[in-house]
Amino acid sequence: MTLSINSQNISIYEFNEFQLTLFHTKSTEQHSNELNHYFSEVLGNTIKVSCVEKNNQILLSINTKTLNEITFEIYSDSNNIRISGGSGKALQRGIAFFLETIGIIKITEKDWFLKKDKQLSFPSHFYKKSEPDFVYRYLYYPGNFNKDFRSWYQLDGIDQDFGIWGHSYHKLMPPSIYFKKQPELFALFEGERNSGSICYTNGRTQEIFKAELKKIIKKNPHAKFFSVSQNDDEVYCQCNRCEKLNKKHGEDRGSHYVFLNDLAKEFPNHNLISLAYLHTSQPPKDLHLVHNLYIIYCPINLNRGISFAEDPRSSDMRATLKNWTEATENLFFWDYTVQFTDYFSAFPNIHTFQKNYDYLKKEGIKGLFIQGSADIPSHFYELRQFLLVNLLQNTEINVDEKTLDFMEMFYGNAAKYVSEYLNLFTKNQIDSNSYLSIYDNPVKQIETFLSPEHMSDYNQIILGAEEIVRKDSKVYSRIRDLRLSLEYTYFQQSKFFGKDQHGMFIKKTNDDDYEIRQNLTKRVEDFTKHLNGKGVYEISEMGLSPDEYYQRWLEIINYANITSEAKKLKINLLTQPSEDFKGKGAYGLVDGVRAYKDYNINWVGWYGNDAEIEIELEGQQVNQIKINFLENQRHWIFPPVSINLFGIKDGQKVKMKTCHFPELIENENIKIISKTFNNLDTNNYSNLILVINNRNLPIWRKRKNKKAMFMLDEIEIY
Known part of the structure; x- marks a missing residue:
């Protein structure tokens, strides 16, 4: 050498x-x-x-x-x-x-x-x-956890740079210590004191924050930043004094930024930093932030399928960013770059990176926090982080050339196949012009770039890649990662299709009943073993471990398949469900497949309103109706207040039965709640009507502009 x-x-x-x-x-x-x-x-x-x-x-x-x-x-x-x-x-x-x-x-x-x-x-x-084009560069991908990789690409580290990090109100003034004895220090929200935020105008609150920050600064004298950020929630104080500041400086955020500004003035030689997130994402009105208060703007609800620099649907974000650059000279940006609900499903946003970051640089953004899949090796994470670290250095690099270089370096002889795969699912997404959310899933895109037809095309490309590098164990393993991403997408979609084509169940020979597809469970088991072998501990942000995913798969096999004894009567949705949670519509409520605990798959939801559903009897006698509801309080999904069953006789509604739900108890568990109408006599009725009454949000989940949703998956008729 x-x-x-x-x-x-x-x-x-x-x-x-x-x-x-x-x-x-x-x-x-x-x-x-x-x-x-x-x-x-x-x-x-x-x-x-x-x-x-x-x-x-x-x-x-x-x-x-x-x-x-x-x-x-x-x-x-x-x-x-x-x-x-x-x-x-x-x-x-x-x-x-x-x-x-x-x-x-x-x-x-x-x-x-x-x-x-x-x-x-x-x-x-x-x-x-x-x-670098940005003075602060943080990348939350597997590379972040390797010292050599961080050093090589001059990445910054939260552990080294922050004396206190992230959502920090609950750290600086712990509710476990203060809330019971001094509830007045916390937000008056919807008429109740709520530990989810603080009262900004209570002098004692600022004293506590100052005292805690002094302790933290003393312990971390070399830290660059100290985070003073709202909790991960939309609670804010509505007491009279806070509301006066809100009215003066901006709706539900005015008192928040006045408090931060005043607090930063107490520490002129140290940099405080705060997340502009959810209800605080807009800058304050008529208030310029002091020199040592930094802001990280976190626009979470953007279309990721088109660069937010040019997407008409991101115009509000661009206007907000412009306003932020006028309110502070110290503006950072938080970018969300993966699909957090399903790390292992294709998420075609790589083509947007360069336009986004070049736009941010020109708008005066000083630092970038790029949130990826943490230490989880998500779909195409290697390419993502390689392009991102290079763009953090120089937004004007030739991305196509960098991508081609990476493909050849990482995938060797299979590079042209992998490039074709990446380009095809990106093209299919662009052509569909569908909204790509970081909370999407393989079912949400089942009619766009992840349709069964497109999935078949992707599979053929990966088959070609596998064949050409079969004798190269290192590259073959990398292609297998892409293969198992397709497998995972198929597993998720097979739950949605149920007993239809591409579904997880197929009809038994010479029988009206259904059974799980041959070898499908073995494929799920292989997927689980592969992830465990790579050290994957969750398949989504705060989600299931691979072993838990496999266990739930086994539970779904036993739970989802409804016996052929259930009648296939026609269902009409007299009240249309939420557009985002319509599932398979009326058909999905009698398709013979129960949904499980993922609200994205096979559930139909009504947001903030009641619903009427018609069952056409077609001269048949019905003895029993069973309905399954979902409870997931974290996502504002609750069982309804009641269900009323009516029969239609001579064109008039006649109440037959009523079913009430018990009072709610605050909890974080995801539950399926079933209600049954028994011993029915429908001989005198032409049709049946179900009237489902939604509820108001319980006090512990009340938030601005939020309503309760109820979701049902199947109306089982016997």
Whole structure:
């Protein structure tokens, strides 16, 4: 292995002849060791280190006089290569740039790629001074959990930079300590004191926050930021004094930002930072934030299928961002880049990254927090994080070229197949123009880019990829990750299709009953084992573990299949369900398949209103009707107050029976609640009408602009 400098005249200086050495000072000794570590890991040998400066060296230095803390500088002459950084982190990025230039690239947290296997060269008389396009760069992907990957791409770390992080009201003033004895310190919301937020105008509240921050600052004197952010909720104080500030500075957020501004003034030499999120996402009116108060704008409900820089549906977000840049000079942006409900399903938003970040840079955004799948190896996470870390450095890179490079480095001979797969599901999403939400799922997109027809096309491409790299175990394993993403999508959709084509159940031979498709459960088991083998502990944000997913699959097999004894009478929805939760409509309520605990699959929901549903008897006698409801309080899904059953006789509604639901109890469990009308006599009626009465939100889930939803999955008629 030779390492050389070549000039424009192609004269070669062979460092194996001139004995290339690595020069460092005491302040750069760690970085010298890291560079040698990279050479050792990739090339299998190291460079000798010299403490004497001479020719034929790589010289490392930290230069705080002419370089800022995020800038590196690299230049070479005919003898030496000099790499400097305004900080240790910047120097590390300079070293990474040097290595990338000679052909050594860190493509994932686990994988290196060596472009040239005989001679590594660096041009002489070269100069580059560079700093990232964003002063703060945090990437929440598996690469974030690897020190070498973070160093290579000059990523920032919350653990190192924050004295206190995230939603922090409950940390600074714990309800467990204060709420019972001093409820007046907390928000007066919907007429009740609520521990979900604070009373901003109670002087004692600010005293407690100040005292806690002083303790935290003392423990973390070198932290760059201290988070003072609302809890992950939409509770805010509506007491008279807070409402006056809300009215003056902006609806439900005015008192919030006045409080933060005043608190920041108490710590002029430290940077406080706060999430502009949910009800605080809009900037305050007629209030400019002080110099040491930073804001992270978190627009969570955006269409991710088109760049928010150009999507007409994101115009409100762009206007809000413009207003924020006028309210503060210290604006960061929180970007959500994966599908949080299903990490392993395709989520075609990669093509939007460059336009989004170039737009944010031009709008004056100083820092980016990019939320991905944490340490979960989600669908295409390797490509996602590779493009994102490069865009954080320079939003004007050639993304198509970077993507092609990555495909060839990571997928080898299968690169053209994987590129075709990525391009096809991206094209199908763009052509559908459907709204792509971070809370989507494989069922939501079943008529767009994840239709059964498209799924078949994707499968054929992956089959081709598997075949061409079958003898390359490393690349074949990477293709298998993509294969199991398709498998997971199929599993989820098979629950939705139920007993129809593509469903999880098929008709038994010479029988009216149904059974699970052959080998389907074995495929789910293989998927589970694969994820466990990769150390995956959840398949969605705060979701099921692979083993729990498999256990629920077994439970669904036994629970979902309704006996053929249930009558197939026609159902008419006299009141239409919510557009977002219409499922399969009326057919879905008599398709012979019970839904389980995922509200996205086979449930039909009515949001904030009652519902009337007609059952056409067609001259048949009905003895029993069973209805299943879902309770998921976290998502505002509750059982209704009551159900009234009416018979239609001579065109008039005659009440037959009423069923009431018990009082609600606050809980976080997801439950299925069944109600049954027994011993019915329907001989005198032409049709039946179910009137389902929705409820008001219980006090513990009251939020602005929120209503209760009830969901049902099947009307079983016997």
